[in-house]
Amino acid sequence: MTEKYKILVKYIKDLSSETPDIETYLYVKEYISKYKLGIDISSKALKNKMIEVNTKLKFEDQEKSKKKSYFEIVYSTIVKIDNPIKDKEELQKIILVDVQNDIYPDLEKSLLDVLHNSGYQNIKFSKKVDFESLYQKRFN
Known part of the structure; x- marks a missing residue:
């Protein structure tokens, strides 16, 4: 099977970590387990x-x-899309599933590094993101 696309470049385009003061930091450190990851x-x-x-x-x-x-x-x-793609759904699946599966480990590590360097060392994301399942739910 030939790859339908090739990743040319991947990089952090924007990054934000905001904790306004020490009181907030101490509060968040205690309650960060209630935080949710959105994509x-x-x-x-x-x-x-x-x-x-x-x-x-x-x-x-x-x-x-x-x-x-x-x-x-x-x-x-x-x-870069190598071969012509006739079907819009096929292109959507490449963008929403295939590319995400390729880049997510680096993306997750980058965010976890920011959290750890922001003073929240014990944070882990317990669930792996299932992009295939999210795609199926969205379009079915």
Whole structure:
């Protein structure tokens, strides 16, 4: 089977770690287990059969707490589509599943490094993201 795409470049496009003060840090350190990971994927066509895929991870408090930290990373991947793709769904699946499966380990490590370097050493993401399942839920 031939690959339908090739990753040309991947890099951190934007990064944010916000903890406004020490009181917030101490509060968040105690309650960070309640934080949730959110994912947003967008893409735009470039020239020469290339696509920019931006994957945004947000790790944030879902509660209405006044003391909260905010963590976000936008990971940009430039993909070249090798063979003509006739089906829009096939292209969507490449962007939303295949590319994500390829880049997610690096993206997750980058976000965890930010969290650890922000003083939250014991954070791990317990569940691996199943992009295939998310894709199926979205389109079925």
